[in-house]
Amino acid sequence: MEKNNKAVVVFSGGQDSTTCLFWAMKHFDEVEAVTFHYNQRHAEEVEVAKEITNDLGIKHEILDMSLLSQLTPNALTRNDIEVKEGEDGALPSTFVPGRNLLFLSFAAVMAKQVNAKHVITGVCETDFSGYPDCRDVFIKSLNVTLNLSMDEQFVLHTPLMWLDKKETWALADELGAFDFVREKTLTCYNGVRGDGCGECPACKLRKNGLDQYLAEQKGAQRS
Numbered sequence: 001m002e003k004n005n006k007a008v009v010v011f012s013g014g015q016d017s018t019t020c021l022f023w024a025m026k027h028f029d030e031v032e033a034v035t036f037h038y039n040q041r042h043a044e045e046v047e048v049a050k051e052i053t054n055d056l057g058i059k060h061e062i063l064d065m066s067l068l069s070q071l072t073p074n075a076l077t078r079n080d081i082e083v084k085e086g087e088d089g090a091l092p093s094t095f096v097p098g099r100n101l102l103f104l105s106f107a108a109v110m111a112k113q114v115n116a117k118h119v120i121t122g123v124c125e126t127d128f129s130g131y132p133d134c135r136d137v138f139i140k141s142l143n144v145t146l147n148l149s150m151d152e153q154f155v156l157h158t159p160l161m162w163l164d165k166k167e168t169w170a171l172a173d174e175l176g177a178f179d180f181v182r183e184k185t186l187t188c189y190n191g192v193r194g195d196g197c198g199e200c201p202a203c204k205l206r207k208n209g210l211d212q213y214l215a216e217q218k219g220a221q222r223s
């Protein structure tokens, strides 16, 4: 039997999923990317995703998931709601209920179509901001469900699951992608590429990790 070494990466054009894309390129012979368009605050994300996959010569599919904004009026899908961090354990206003459940299910359907066995997502429990569908236990449960539903042997990979932002930068560096990720990706809720606006929660989280990683690098050079 031929070894199936093809992977589909759930790809948003952000730091995390771009790092996952490089990770996938290292570990699999063939990689495709899928981006979900759901009337994000910034259709800019989709543009960035297109450019990055183009740069890397990766086949890229964009799937329309705009029905999500019909179901869930929140800060990522609607322009009239401000991005706020969750207070007192409440979920942040960027939460889209069921997003990863839906995205990973569609990614698996696509994987079946293109004959890929592996699906990669950048979800992470360490900085998970309370999103229940970023948790490891959810991914493991969904993996079983997807395999049962399609009678397949998919493997869901989560290379960032236990990494914090600093360690995600370290991984990008290890993959030879540090500058690429720093300059070309879009994490900022205000749609500013690279180091971003510096003010929104996503930028603060990203910068925090980057500063920590750079400080550690400096320390390592000195000793």
Ligand SMILES: [Zn+2]
Pocket (backbone or CB within 6 Å): 187, 188, 189, 190, 191, 192, 196, 197, 198, 199, 200, 201, 202, 203, 204
């Ligand atoms: Zn920002």
